[in-house]
Amino acid sequence: MASNPMEQFTVHRIGPEIKIAGIDLSFTNASLFMVISASIILLFLFFGSKEKKIIPNKIQLIAEIFYNFVAKMISDTAGSKAKPYFPFIFSLFMFVLFCNMVGMLPYSFTVTSHIIVTLIMALFIFVAVTIIGFLKHGFKYLKIFVPSGVPAILLPLITIIEIISYLSRPVSLSVRLFANMMAGHTMLKVFGGFVVSLGILGGWLPLGFSVALTGLEILVAFLQAYVFAILTCIYLNDALNLHH
Amino acid sequence: MRSLFSLSIALTAMSTNLYAAEAGMPQLDPTYWASQAFWLILVFLILYIAISKFYLPKIKDNLDNRENKIKEDLEYANKFKEQSEAKAKEYDIILKNAKKEVSKIHFESKNILDKDIQSKKEIMEKDIEKEILKAKKEISELKKNSMTSIQSISESIVSDIIENISGNKLNESSIKATVEDISKKNINKYL
Numbered sequence: 555m556a557s558n559p560m561e562q563f564t565v566h567r568i569g570p571e572i573k574i575a576g577i578d579l580s581f582t583n584a585s586l587f588m589v590i591s592a593s594i595i596l597l598f599l600f601f602g603s604k605e606k607k608i609i610p611n612k613i614q615l616i617a618e619i620f621y622n623f624v625a626k627m628i629s630d631t632a633g634s635k636a637k638p639y640f641p642f643i644f645s646l647f648m649f650v651l652f653c654n655m656v657g658m659l660p661y662s663f664t665v666t667s668h669i670i671v672t673l674i675m676a677l678f679i680f681v682a683v684t685i686i687g688f689l690k691h692g693f694k695y696l697k698i699f700v701p702s703g704v705p706a707i708l709l710p711l712i713t714i715i716e717i718i719s720y721l722s723r724p725v726s727l728s729v730r731l732f733a734n735m736m737a738g739h740t741m742l743k744v745f746g747g748f749v750v751s752l753g754i755l756g757g758w759l760p761l762g763f764s765v766a767l768t769g770l771e772i773l774v775a776f777l778q779a780y781v782f783a784i785l786t787c788i789y790l791n792d793a794l795n796l797h798h
Numbered sequence: 799m800r801s802l803f804s805l806s807i808a809l810t811a812m813s814t815n816l817y818a819a820e821a822g823m824p825q826l827d828p829t830y831w832a833s834q835a836f837w838l839i840l841v842f843l844i845l846y847i848a849i850s851k852f853y854l855p856k857i858k859d860n861l862d863n864r865e866n867k868i869k870e871d872l873e874y875a876n877k878f879k880e881q882s883e884a885k886a887k888e889y890d891i892i893l894k895n896a897k898k899e900v901s902k903i904h905f906e907s908k909n910i911l912d913k914d915i916q917s918k919k920e921i922m923e924k925d926i927e928k929e930i931l932k933a934k935k936e937i938s939e940l941k942k943n944s945m946t947s948i949q950s951i952s953e954s955i956v957s958d959i960i961e962n963i964s965g966n967k968l969n970e971s972s973i974k975a976t977v978e979d980i981s982k983k984n985i986n987k988y989l
Contacts (some may be wrong), residue, residue, distance in 0.1 A: 641850030774958035
């Protein structure tokens with residue numbers, strides 16, 4: 555069991571089976587860790603915004619740093635028009651970040667290492683951004699596929715490439731997060747397995763690797779949450795401010 | 799590049815063993831996909847509502863409060879600074895006026911004193927001159943008196959000497975004339 559590095563990604567049911575209209579919606583370990591991550595976020599924000607001090611205490615300061623971080627990210631990439639979407643992007647960033655970070659704890663489950671989870675988020679963003687684009691610009695939004703300043707001969711080719719790149723957005727967005735998280739955790743598991751199998755004599759080298767990889771994975775966990783959020787901002791920017 | 803690479807890996811993995819997930823990736827086992835989707839949407843919806851309705855407004859309020867407080871405090875500080883600068887200017891003006899007044903008073907009092915001293919000096923000089931005149935008069939009077947007394951004394955001395963030497967008394971008038979004559983000749987030597 556310990557030898558299979560993919561074992562950690564299996565989903566199993568916790569508690570009773572819930573079936574609605576023939577679809578299995580049971581509470582699983584994935585659901586449990588979603589709830590745990592969301593609860594940690596809510597608890598953190600609760601204590602971070604409980605006392606309204608002029609000079610903040612530590613937890614309030616951290617909450618405010620997160621707020622300013624996301625606010626700056628949105629205003630830098632998507633401008634002031636993106637302000638109504640700030641709560642969504644903040645929630646998205648916090649959720650992905652905390653799911654990644656909770657996944658770094660031993661014996662925990664990484665929600666974002668499942669393609670279905672990241673794909674649903676990415677598809678939702680894709681559909682929402684497309685709807686926002688059409689609502690704001692009407693059919694002029696299709697101009698996003700026709701960049702200005704391109705020679706007329708190249709225009710059909712460029713347009714096809716633009717359409718493909720636009721349609722591949724949800725796939726690239728979801729696979730990037732999913733693959734990064736899965737690969738990192740698999741590596742950690744593999745090196746952990748080496749530590750056990752090589753024993754007390756030869757296990758020190760993979761143990762060192764494991765420690766280094768853990769640090770790297772914490773960085774990746776933050777970075778992928780940031781990338782996920784900032785790409786959402788960039789897509790939103792395309793929809794809100796039509797540049798082409 | 800990295801994303802394209804991972805995309806191709808994932809796509810091949812999906813196409814090759816989509817329904818044989820036990821062999822490879824549990825992620826591709828569709829048994830709990832619906833459950834994960836359902837719970838993800840539910841949890842994220844709750845999280846989103848809680849964050850957007852409760853927490854973000856609170857944090858924003860707090861940040862705005864702090865910014866306003868800082869702005870107000872800065873305004874206060876600027877106001878106080880201006881006030882203190884105005885007061886310092888006032889103080890400077892008062893100081894300058896006071897200095898002017900002091901020099902004026904100094905000048906005036908000096909003038910008054912000078913005048914006073916001048917007038918007193920004049921009076922004193924007049925007094926001194928009077929005194930000097932008086933003294934001169936006294937001296938000249940004394941001189942005259944001394945002349946006559948010297949003559950009479952020298953006359954008596956002469957008559958005594960002559961009497962002692964010759965035993966005769968000389969005529970007083972002739973003695974007088976001689977003494978007068980000699981003393982007149984030599985008076986300038988002594989007086």
